[in-house]
Amino acid sequence: MNNRYLSAGTAALLALAGCTSTKPAAVTTAAAAPVATAAPAPKGVGLDMADIDRSVNPCEDFFQFSGGNWLRSNPIPSYASSWGPRNLLGNRTQDLLRKILEDAAANRSAAPGSNAQKVGDFYASAMDTVAIDRAGLAPLKPELDRVAAVRNTAGLRAEIVRLQELGAGPFFRAGVDVDEKKTTQYAVQMNQGGLTLPNRDFYFKTDARTEKVKAAYRAYMTQAFELLGAAPAVARRDAATVERIETRLAKASRTPVELRDPQANYNKLTVAAAQQRYPALDPKSLLAGMQLGKAQDIIIGQPAFFDEVNAVLNTETLPDLKTYLRWHLVRSVASAMPTPYAEAAFRYSQALTGAKQQAPRWKRMQAATDQSLGEAFGQLYVDQAFSPEAKAKALEMVANIKASMAEHIQTNTWMSAPTKAEALKKLNALRVKIGYPDVWKDYSALPIARESYLTNLLAARRWENRREAAKFGGPIDRNEWGMTPPTINAYYNPPMNEIVFPAGYLQPPFFDPKADDAINYGAIGGVMGHEMTHGFDDQGRQYDSEGNLRDWWTPADAAEFTQRAAIVGKQYSAFSPLDSVHVNGQLTMGENLADFAGLTVVYGALEKQLQQRYGNGPRPSYDGFTPEQRYFLSWAQLRRQNIRPEALRQQIATDPHSPGQYRTIGPLMNMPQFQQAFGCPEGSKMTRSAADRAVIW
Incomplete structure (x- = not known):
């Protein structure tokens, strides 16, 4: 399903029930005298x-x-x-999840096609950094070759569809979700996307902190292009190309506050009308490529943004557009690439988060397994923990x-x-x-093996996107x-x-x-x-x-x-x-x-x-x-x-x-x-006067 909605009391005993004192509690400060009690207060559970x-x-x-x-x-x-x-609960949960994953990875006799086999092989491939580094670009080469082989606008659109299926998200986000004005049916929906920086504002702010983030962003792109084989000067030029295209998209994007208006984000067009408004994007061909050719309507989240996508496709050169696609493909799978790619991605994230070092690999790969095989993995977890x-x-x-x-x-x-x-x-x-x-996802059609983490990751993404597309035209799945x-x-x-x-x-x-x-x-x-x-x-x-x-x-x-x-x-x-x-x-x-x-x-x-x-x-x-x-x-x-x-x-x-x-x-x-x-007096910092108080329910 589309995850847009993802949505993530103290002092000494005042008195018996019914106390209406407005005097501060007796032991709220170090200097206050303790309340006299006949016996030590009973110990509770849950507070330290x-x-x-x-x-x-x-x-x-x-x-x-x-x-x-x-x-x-x-x-x-x-x-x-x-x-x-x-985080502390996460650590405790991760310890159990790690044991589940390591047991699954060690079980080489799990029935082929079973959840245990797929979870174990996915995690084992993700943890095998020697194999990942040894393979180099080989697992991604077929996809890089597809981008390189694009020769015309039709080929470009086909590659955009392919990269949408692979979770790279170039230009926009598209998929199937519940129609918000007719929730008994699914609808095809397209929304703004295609940026690397966290949101549109990062492209235009000029304060010192934002400039530091943008410098890290440029360095990350430049290094990635060099790792792909470009000479330093060419890599810098390619990074500038991506930034220029993304800045165009950012300028047309809605702000985070504007995106909170659900009415403004619901704009239903017929496929014919969308085709007329966005001919360079060619929605009809896009939908056909996404196995959604039967759709008669599209819900466009931000029409003006897609005007700019259409303009970008019309005015940018084919080589520059391919550079943009290549970047988003590589960026989207950096964690599954050889060590230099993952390290470059982390250096960029450091500028955003301030983290001093990467989390241990097993934690990162546990999260990746959860993301790709969440309900197969989840069944193994629930059996032990709930x-x-x-x-x-x-x-x-x-x-x-x-x-x-x-x-x-x-x-x-x-x-x-x-x-x-x-x-x-x-x-x-x-x-x-x-x-x-109540009803678990069926992963039987998803092939997972131990040979290549990147291959597994891309297979899982493509399987999930096709599973989503297959819902179109069917009944609403309320168990999801x-x-x-x-x-x-x-x-x-x-x-x-x-x-x-x-x-x-x-x-x-x-x-x-x-x-x-x-x-x-x-x-x-x-x-x-x-x-x-x-x-x-x-x-x-x-x-x-x-x-x-x-x-x-x-x-x-x-x-x-x-x-x-x-x-x-x-x-x-x-x-x-x-x-x-x-x-x-x-x-x-x-x-x-x-x-x-x-x-x-x-x-x-x-x-x-x-x-x-x-x-x-x-x-x-x-x-x-x-x-x-x-x-x-x-x-x-x-x-x-x-x-x-x-x-x-x-x-x-x-x-x-x-x-x-x-x-x-x-x-x-x-x-x-x-x-x-807590007996807080009027005028204390933790109280607001009746005139200033917010009251909803």
Whole structure:
């Protein structure tokens, strides 16, 4: 499936339930006296008290209070660009995945064609650097020869199709996905692409950091062309050619913020109309080459961008266009090429991320196996790592959060009855996927052998693209997943109106059946609420209960939502983690709204759960913290993050998620529940006045 939507509380015990104190908690600072207790506070599961920096007042900086000691004790490893709890869970998961892969690679008697054989042979070929270096360019030579053999525009278009199938992505991205305005059928879709730098803005910014990235980009291209056999002067000229063509494409590309408008990205044309508008691109021939000749319509994401693609194909010389294609072919497979290519690619990525060295090869190749054979690999993982009990507990939590969301919709004070009815209809229709697919992908038609990693990689890409194309004209596959089972992430898919939580996410510290409710609701519950409320953020709210891109809001309600969301955007745009660098409140709007709404909705679900368990009686505290405080602590401790300046700048420029520190404090500053839980006085940094507070749900 198309992965566009990929979408990723603290102080001493205040008092018994019902406390309404607005005085700061007694042990929030190092100088404060401890609260007297009759016995040591019971120990809890899920929070490490040593991570808390008690020299910081939680009402002043909850990010530092909740994890300041951890941040100081966990520097970023040399191979990483950032470091946080997700990385630690990733390491633990990768250790298990490595054992699965090494066992599969060592099993030379696996049945031919079985998942075990394909996973084992793919990983074995990926780890055999001696064979990769010895083979040199030989495995890629047939594809390089195809590019070199192009003699005319028809041959060029055929090669563009070929490279689309091989995952090189020259000029644009194309494929089959659900039609967002008729979600009972698939549609052919084409969107802007064809760039090497992270997004269009990198081609035009002139600040020192961007110039450093562009210098690394040029050096990478130049070295790659030299490795392909070009003389230094020719390699520099070829690199300049690629940059010139990409700059043309970048100028016509939409910005990351503009790409967040789903209505603007839906432009359905008949194939005949597209053929007339883009004759040099020749959509009819492209579709035929992609096994999609039966399509009558195309959804063009960014029509003006494709005007420029058409112009590029009309005005650039054939040799220059072939140079551009050759670069994108090589760039797309650098990790599977001999060592000098992989090292050149890493030097470029260093300029973007600040990483000091590459991750160990087994980690990189484990990720590559997951990407290419994710569900074959995933079946082997799930057999060892995910229990039915964990799935049942997760489903129970989702049901409770869903019920809380329904209550928030029903009691909403600014939404009209007709819009509420549509919102509840959408919520009730929400599909939930937990752990792993009910129906696994069938890899039987994908040939995998031990001889060549590059050959395996290209075969897997071509198989996946053809599998996608084969869906066209058939029924919607609602069993399909956009993430693999070991993935430590989750997503909401608007056209399918579904939330998806892979097994990799459903383990400590994000999910622990041994922990109290407050911990699980603050951790994985916060993620569940986040993904669920994506259906009602500034993008998700534009899709109806069936996933169709349709306006179901009254004009007054839509205007009220936009006004309230703008407050969130303004708050985040004021956050500045580095000198002269501010969070982009518009780019991060959807994720920030999901954090805001999710935390509020899940807090309500936790309160109902606690009421069911304890009624109006005392609620147990662990480690000296109330359930409400533990809820906010749990949310915050999973967003601890040390990040290199280079990576932070790139995140702010390209990522729709705000940096971890602002995902921690941004929502909490607007929640009276947080203020009450920690007794924060009016005027403290972690509270906003009623007039400045953002309230959505």
